[in-house]
Amino acid sequence: MSLLSVRDLTVSYKLQSGEVPAVRGVNFDIEKGEVLGLAGESGCGKSTIASAILRLLPEGTKVGGEVLLENENILEMKPGKLRAVRWTEASIIFQGAMHALNPVKRIGDQIAEPILIHQQADEKEAMVRVGGLLEEVGLPQRRLRDYPHELSGGQKQRVMIAMALACNPSLVIADEPTTALDVMVQAQVLKLLKELQRDLGLAMLFITHDLSVLAEVSDRLAIMYAGRIVEQGPAEPVFTDPKHPYTRALAGAFPAIGDAQYRMKPSGLGGDPPDPQNIPSGCSFHPRCPVVVAECSDTDPILYPAGESRSAACLLVRQPAGASTTSEVPGD
Amino acid sequence: MGTRRYLFTKVMQAFFTLVFVVCFNFFLFRILPGDPARILARNKLQPAEAVAEMVRDFGLDQPLFPGQFVNYIGDTVRGNFGISYKFHRPVTEVIQQRFWRTVLLLGVSTLIFTVLGILIGIWGAWRRGSAFDIGSHTFSLIGYSMPEFWLGLLLLIMFAVIIPIFPVGGITTTSPEYTGLRAIYDVAGHMVLPTLTLVLAYIGQYAIVMRSSLLDVLGEDYVQTARAKGLRDVHVRRRHAVPNALLPTVTLIALNLGFLVGGAITVETVFSWQGLGLLEYEALRTPDYPLLQGLFILFSVAVIAANLIADLLYGYLDPRVRVA
Amino acid sequence: MSTPSQVVGDIPKNARQIAWIRRRRALKRSWRTFRGSPMGMIGLVILTIFALTAVFAPLLAARSGLSPVTAPGQPFQPPSGQYWFGTDHQGRSVLTLVIWGSRVSLAIGLIATLISVFIGSIVGILAGFFGGWRDVSLMRLTDWFLVIPFLPLVIVLASVMGGGVGGGGLGLTAFVIGITSWPSSARLVRSQTLTVKERPYVERARALGASNWHLITRHILPNVGPIIFANTILIVAIAILSETTLAFLGFGDPNAISWGRVLDEAFGNGAVIAGNWWWVIPPGVAVVLVVLAFTLIGYALDEILNPRLRRR
Numbered sequence: 001m002s003l004l005s006v007r008d009l010t011v012s013y014k015l016q017s018g019e020v021p022a023v024r025g026v027n028f029d030i031e032k033g034e035v036l037g038l039a040g041e042s043g044c045g046k047s048t049i050a051s052a053i054l055r056l057l058p059e060g061t062k063v064g065g066e067v068l069l070e071n072e073n074i075l076e077m078k079p080g081k082l083r084a085v086r087w088t089e090a091s092i093i094f095q096g097a098m099h100a101l102n103p104v105k106r107i108g109d110q111i112a113e114p115i116l117i118h119q120q121a122d123e124k125e126a127m128v129r130v131g132g133l134l135e136e137v138g139l140p141q142r143r144l145r146d147y148p149h150e151l152s153g154g155q156k157q158r159v160m161i162a163m164a165l166a167c168n169p170s171l172v173i174a175d176e177p178t179t180a181l182d183v184m185v186q187a188q189v190l191k192l193l194k195e196l197q198r199d200l201g202l203a204m205l206f207i208t209h210d211l212s213v214l215a216e217v218s219d220r221l222a223i224m225y226a227g228r229i230v231e232q233g234p235a236e237p238v239f240t241d242p243k244h245p246y247t248r249a250l251a252g253a254f255p256a257i258g259d260a261q262y263r264m265k266p267s268g269l270g271g272d273p274p275d276p277q278n279i280p281s282g283c284s285f286h287p288r289c290p291v292v293v294a295e296c297s298d299t300d301p302i303l304y305p306a307g308e309s310r311s312a313a314c315l316l317v318r319q320p321a322g323a324s325t326t327s328e329v330p331g332d
Numbered sequence: 333m334g335t336r337r338y339l340f341t342k343v344m345q346a347f348f349t350l351v352f353v354v355c356f357n358f359f360l361f362r363i364l365p366g367d368p369a370r371i372l373a374r375n376k377l378q379p380a381e382a383v384a385e386m387v388r389d390f391g392l393d394q395p396l397f398p399g400q401f402v403n404y405i406g407d408t409v410r411g412n413f414g415i416s417y418k419f420h421r422p423v424t425e426v427i428q429q430r431f432w433r434t435v436l437l438l439g440v441s442t443l444i445f446t447v448l449g450i451l452i453g454i455w456g457a458w459r460r461g462s463a464f465d466i467g468s469h470t471f472s473l474i475g476y477s478m479p480e481f482w483l484g485l486l487l488l489i490m491f492a493v494i495i496p497i498f499p500v501g502g503i504t505t506t507s508p509e510y511t512g513l514r515a516i517y518d519v520a521g522h523m524v525l526p527t528l529t530l531v532l533a534y535i536g537q538y539a540i541v542m543r544s545s546l547l548d549v550l551g552e553d554y555v556q557t558a559r560a561k562g563l564r565d566v567h568v569r570r571r572h573a574v575p576n577a578l579l580p581t582v583t584l585i586a587l588n589l590g591f592l593v594g595g596a597i598t599v600e601t602v603f604s605w606q607g608l609g610l611l612e613y614e615a616l617r618t619p620d621y622p623l624l625q626g627l628f629i630l631f632s633v634a635v636i637a638a639n640l641i642a643d644l645l646y647g648y649l650d651p652r653v654r655v656a
Numbered sequence: 657m658s659t660p661s662q663v664v665g666d667i668p669k670n671a672r673q674i675a676w677i678r679r680r681r682a683l684k685r686s687w688r689t690f691r692g693s694p695m696g697m698i699g700l701v702i703l704t705i706f707a708l709t710a711v712f713a714p715l716l717a718a719r720s721g722l723s724p725v726t727a728p729g730q731p732f733q734p735p736s737g738q739y740w741f742g743t744d745h746q747g748r749s750v751l752t753l754v755i756w757g758s759r760v761s762l763a764i765g766l767i768a769t770l771i772s773v774f775i776g777s778i779v780g781i782l783a784g785f786f787g788g789w790r791d792v793s794l795m796r797l798t799d800w801f802l803v804i805p806f807l808p809l810v811i812v813l814a815s816v817m818g819g820g821v822g823g824g825g826l827g828l829t830a831f832v833i834g835i836t837s838w839p840s841s842a843r844l845v846r847s848q849t850l851t852v853k854e855r856p857y858v859e860r861a862r863a864l865g866a867s868n869w870h871l872i873t874r875h876i877l878p879n880v881g882p883i884i885f886a887n888t889i890l891i892v893a894i895a896i897l898s899e900t901t902l903a904f905l906g907f908g909d910p911n912a913i914s915w916g917r918v919l920d921e922a923f924g925n926g927a928v929i930a931g932n933w934w935w936v937i938p939p940g941v942a943v944v945l946v947v948l949a950f951t952l953i954g955y956a957l958d959e960i961l962n963p964r965l966r967r968r
Contacts, residue, residue, distance in 0.1 A: 056560055086562035094560075099553040102572050104650055114561040147651045163561075352800045360812055477893070477947035479900050482919060482940035485928060493931040500929065587802075594807030598901055602923070612811065617906060619815050631808045639803060 001071055002029035003203050004053070004090075004171055008065035011048050011057065019062070020276045022048045024227035026065075032170065035197060035204040037218030037235065039211050039250065041273045045227040046207045047095065050175040053205075054086055069171070087114045091164040093157075095176040100160060101148040108144025111163045118167055133162040137192060154185035161192065171203045178213060190217065211250045215239040220309075223247045226274050226284040229303065233310030243312035245289050283315065291316060334654040338647050346640040353632040358404050361625060413626035418618045423626040427608065433503060434607030437523065438596055441530035449535040450581060453542025454574060460547065469543070472536030480533035481598035487525050488602065498525050501604030526603040530595060534588070541584045546577035579650050586642035589635045679878070689960050696956025702949035706942075710758040721752035722913060735934045742934035744918070745925040753918050754938045760914035762946070764830045765896035771834025772895070773841050773888045780845025781880065785853060785872060795846070801839045807901065810836050814907045829908040833898045837891065844887050845880060852879045882961055890954035893947045900943050915939040 011023040023045040030036045038046050051057050053067050055074060067074040069089055077085065091114075094100040102110060111133060112126040121129060131141040137158040148156060157177060164172050174193065178186040194217055197204055206217055214221055215235060222232040223246065231244040242248040271288040274280055280287050286296040295315055303311040304318045407413065413423035456465040492500045499505065499522050510518045549555065550573055558572045559565075593609075600609030608627065615623040647654055690696050709716065720726040724746035733743040741750035783794040813832045852858065858875050866874075902908060903916025904923070918939040922928075927935045 051556075054560055056556060083562040083564065086560055088562070092557075092560050094553060094557060096553065100557045102554040102558070102576070103652060104575055105572075113558075113563075117562055117567075149652050349800050349803050353804060356800075356804075361816060473948065473951065474944065477897075477944045477951055479897055479904070479916075479919075479940065479943060481901065481904055482936070482943070485919070485923065485936050486933075486940070488928050489931055489933050489936060493928065494933070590803070590805035591807075593805040594901070597807055597811075598904065601905070602928075612808065613905060616811050616815055621815070624812055624815060628808050628812050631805045632803070635805050636803055 002068075003032045003034075003070065004030040004205070005068040005071075006049075006053070006065070007068070009049065009052060009067065010062075010064040011045070011052050012062040013058075014060045014062070018277065021279075022227055022276055023052065024279075026224075026227075026229055028222055028229065028232065030171065030203050030205060032203055033201045034220065035206055035218045037214030037221045038205060038207045038224060039209060039214055039221065040224035041209055041250075043273050043276070044224040046224050047175055050092060050173050050205070050207055053173060054090060054092065055082060056092075084118065087169060088118050088120075088167040089169055090171040090173065091167065091169045093160050093164045093172065093174045093177045096180045098153065098156060098180065101156060103148055106145055106147055107151070107159050108146075111144070111159065111166055114163070114166050120167060129166070130162075133165055134159075136165070136196065137162045153181055154189060157181060157185075157189050158192065161189075161196070165196070165200070169202070171205070172197075173205045173207070175207045176209070177206075179208065179210070186213075193217065211239065211247075223250065226279055227276065228284070228313065230285065230314070231306075231310075231312040232303070233307065237307065237310065243306040243310065243317050244314045245291050245316075246285050247312075249290070283313075335647070338654045339644065342640060342643045342647070346636050349636050350633065353636070354405070354408055354629065357408075357625060357629055357632075358401060360628075361621065408629065413629075414622035416615075416623045417620040418614060418623065419620075423622050426611070426623065427626055427630060430607050430611050433605065434596060434600070434609060437526055437530070437600070437605060437607060438592065440523070441527050441534075442592070444527070445531045445535040446538060446585065448531070449538025450542045450578070452535070453539040453581075454546055454569070454577075456539065456543045457546035457550065457577075458569060465543075468539055472540045475533060475536035476540075478533065479598070480529060480595045481602050483533055484526065484529040484599050484602035487529055491525060498522075501602075503606055522603075522605075526599050526605050529599050529602075530592075533595060533599075534592065537584065537588065538581060542577060542581050545580040546573060549573050549577045552576070575649065579646065582642055582646045582649065586639045586646075589638045589642075593631050593635060675878075686960050690956055693956040693959060695952045696959075699949040699952030699956065702945055703953065706758055706762065706946050706949070709755055710762050713756050713759055717749070717752040717755045719756070721749050722756055724748065732930065732932060734932070741938045742932070744921060744935055745927075750918070750935055750938055753913055754915065754942050757913050757915045757918060757939060758942065758946075760912050761896055761899060761916070761943070764833070764899045764908075764914065765892050767827075767830040768833035768837070768895040768899065769888055769892045771831065772837045772891055773884060775835065776838035776841025777845045777880075777884055779838065779842040781849050781872060781876060783842070784846040784849025785868070785876060791846075794842075798839045798842045801836075802843075806836060806898075810898070810902065811905070811907075814902065829899060829902055833895050833902070837894065837898070841884070841887055841891060845884060848880045848883045849876055852876050855879075886954060886957035886961055889950050889957060893950035893954065896943065896947055896950070915943050 006026060006028050009023055009026045010021070013020045013022055026045075026049060028036060038049065040046050048057070052063055053069075053074065055063075055077075057063065063075060065075070069085065072085075074082065074085065101107065108127065108130050111130045112123075115121050115126040115129060116123065120126075127144070130144050134141050134143060139155060139158055139162070143151070143155075148159075151159065160177070177193065178189050181189060190213060193204075193206075196202065197217075204217075206214060208214060218235040220233065221235045221238045222229050223238070223244065224230065225246050231238060231242065231247045238247065239251055242251050274284055274287075280297075282295075282297040282299050283289070283301050286292050289296065293315070299315060301313040301315050301318070303313045306312040306317045411424050415421065416423050416426050419426050452468050456468050459465055488500065492498045501522075503522050504510070504515065504518055505522075509515075555568060555573055558568045563571070596607070597609040597612050599605070600607050601613045604610065608630070611623070612627050614620070615627060721728070729739055729743040729747040729749055731743055731745050731747045733739060733747075735742045739749045739751065741754065744750055744753065779794055779798065783791040783798075810832050813836065814828065817828060817832070853876065858871060861871055861875060899908075899914060900916035900919070903914050904920045906920060908914070908917065910917070916939075919936065922932070922935045922939075926932075
């Protein structure tokens with residue numbers, strides 16, 4: 001039984017202009033201690049998934065499907081149970097720690113808060129725990145008396161990580177944890193996350209638009225486009241031998257420093273991600289696809305098997321070797 | 333040490349503002365167009381010697397600098413503002429007698445409309461779009477557009493004349509004179525309508541500001557973080573959202589103090605509440621220049637002091653300004 | 657570099673024309689957005705009604721109704737078929753007073769606002785544009801003025817200049833309100849000037865050798881203009897409230913009927929004691945409606961100029 005099982009997740013926002021489908025049927029599993037990387041451009045719905053898992057979306061948002069955490073469906077939990085589960089079983093490291101910390105409270109209090117809320121310790125013990133957590137993320141203990149504005153971007157992110165670990169969750173959702181940081185700091189924070197994940201045996205959902213980051217950190221990868229997963233599989237094969245044209249473009253878009261060949265290979269992708277209210281017919285990627293064929297504009301591909309534990313939602317993947325059946329690949 | 337520097341800066345600023353006001357007050361009455369003696373004597377049929385005496389009293393026969401100015405500073409520092417034309421007593425004495433009545437009225441009103449206004453604003457933001465929210469927002473807008481004294485007149489006609497529940501004016505009933513507990517009850521009765529007027533007039537602004545700043549705060553990421561941590565909505569609001577949303581409200585309180593003084597003047601006039609506001613009205617109808625001058629300084633000092641308190645309070649609430 | 661020579665039709669002749677065409681388009685867009693705001697439209701409708709009342713006052717109510725000598729009614733009469741709002745202490749129809757009062761109240765409000773915004777804008781632009789010690793000193797001055805309580809200051813000024821109650825004309829009231837309410841405009845204009853000053857086209861113009869005057873009039877002003885305009889609307893609301901209060905306290909020309917003056921006369925002639933609600937309510941309602949109208953329009957304009965993301 002997987003730690004986290006997402007089944008047919010759909011999320012639609014209600015705007016003045018109508019309903020906007022941000023997530024259109026997503027399936028994936030995360031095992032205990034496994035890191036699943038979720039990649040895609042802005043607007044593809046990955047951050048929405050992060051919020052959806054713990055039911056943090058704004059009121060009025062339509063959510064369908066199931067989110068099974070330890071086999072219990074979060075989407076149907078009663079409020080009391082939901083609050084108890086939040087942070088103790090799964091926590092989030094939010095995008096942009098600049099604003100995710102309360103500016104008028106000391107960070108020590110903010111880290112201790114979930115510990116006290118979930119009654120895992122009394123005040124004194126909680127502060128001791130906080131000190132320990134700060135050290136784990138590489139900050140001196142005395143910093144717990146500081147206010148967020150007294151910390152640098154990288155330090156704030158470390159505080160967010162410490163806070164996410166406060167109640168010993170089994171799953172940590174990291175939503176673009178390094179995006180807003182300088183490159184040097186990015187590397188440090190990434191290293192920290194890797195170590196913590198390994199030492200504590202955490203399961204992680206690592207969300208980012210930077211595929212090269214994921215290649216280092218994840219066990220498995222899932223690539224998202226226009227609200228759906230278009231490719232998934234073990235990290236290395238997906239990165240080095242992508243089956244979906246979009247993945248190929250993403251993988252090529254991020255230069256590896258020192259890769260002399262990169263400058264010679266044209267890569268990158270023209271056009272913009274589709275407007276969620278105006279998703280193209282057939283395969284949502286076909287207007288930008290470099291290997292598009294006629295069928296692509298009227299047939300909507302599902303995830304076809306593409307190798308060992310791999311799948312990709314591309315009609316061209318379906319074709320080879322005659323053994324193509326349009327059988328659905330469950331997200332295993 | 334950031335805190336100490338912040339404190340020092342704010343106190344210094346208040347002090348310099350005070351100095352400016354004192355000097356400004358001097359020029360107001362002396363350097364404006366027109367011969368000061370004529371200004372003093374306008375609207376009064378005074379024989380020449382009486383005017384000459386006023387000129388001497390006012391020290392206007394001395395050169396402006398340094399003579400008059402030095403005298404003025406000396407007098408002001410000692411609290412000597414001369415003799416009131418209307419009451420024929422020292423200005424300071426006249427003011428002192430009426431001082432606490434205004435403090436009572438303004439103090440109680442401010443407490444009520446600040447607290448209630450904030451609560452209404454919070455509730456309106458939390459239940460955005462509800463009947464309560466729309467209702468309170470509309471009510472606030474109307475209250476903002478209304479001259480406070482007009483509201484006072486209406487309340488007076490409504491509840492003191494047409495339906496005679498409350499007295500028509502004054503602070504106490506003159507006959508019979510009450511003592512002890514009955515006296516307190518009597519004053520309270522007289523206080524209801526003027527307090528109600530001030531509360532209704534100003535509560536709207538606080539509700540609006542609190543509501544909009546809370547709405548802004550609710551969109552911030554750290555509120556999301558708080559919810560994700562498993563806090564109940566009540567606690568998210570109380571511990572994270574409101575403390576941040578209060579900051580603009582404190583600023584507003586400071587900004588509004590000047591207008592509150594104006595409100596006190598007109599409302600006390602309407603209700604014949606013999607405090608400093610009514611005193612200002614009586615002074616301007618005379619016109620009693622020494623009294624006007626003294627009151628002007630007093631009102632300005634009060635607003636400066638209150639602004640300083642508000643600044644300090646803000647510094648306490650928001651750690652970010654202490655470092656800046 | 658060649659300037660495109662004159663061509664027939666819509667094609668603009670030079671950069672100046674392009675700028676104006678763009679501005680006109682932006683104006684049309686703003687108007688359309690404004691039309692979509694219910695608050696703004698309500699405010700506009702109310703304001704139009706009052707503006708028309710003020711302009712066409714002589715057609716709506718006989719001027720003779722203002723003079724106590726020629727006023728036809730009996731004093732202190734409650735509303736009736738003939739006098740919808742009853743009469744005042746001199747037998748004048750309160751309705752007539754309210755209609756004619758719109759002229760004075762609106763006029764003083766507008767004049768005072770023009771003075772206030774004019775001073776405030778100059779101070780704000782100078783402080784924001786030049787910066788340095790000029791900025792610091794101007795802003796220090798502004799802050800000091802902001803602290804001084806408004807009504808006591810106005811009372812003192814009006815007293816000293818006009819010799820107290822009953823003296824001084826309409827101009828004085830407008831003038832006094834104008835010179836005491838400029839600080840808030842100044843701050844707003846200054847911060848907007850600072851924003852505009854940092855924009856790339858200003859830097860470019862400066863690099864090309866534009867004079868300060870050119871920069872201010874051709875670049876800063878047109879971009880600060882809309883904000884000034886929106887702010888002006890809100891200031892009018894405050895000015896009218898201030899005028900009403902001052903008139904109530906007794907300032908201004910006693911023969912000029914403004915809504916505040918009517919309330920002053922009502923109060924001074926025992927309307928309260930006698931329970932003459934018809935005398936007190938209409939002028940006040942008029943003030944509330946007009947001030948509300950300006951406030952609503954001001955908010956709607958603010959929404960247009962500072963669009964915030966529509967939170968669901």
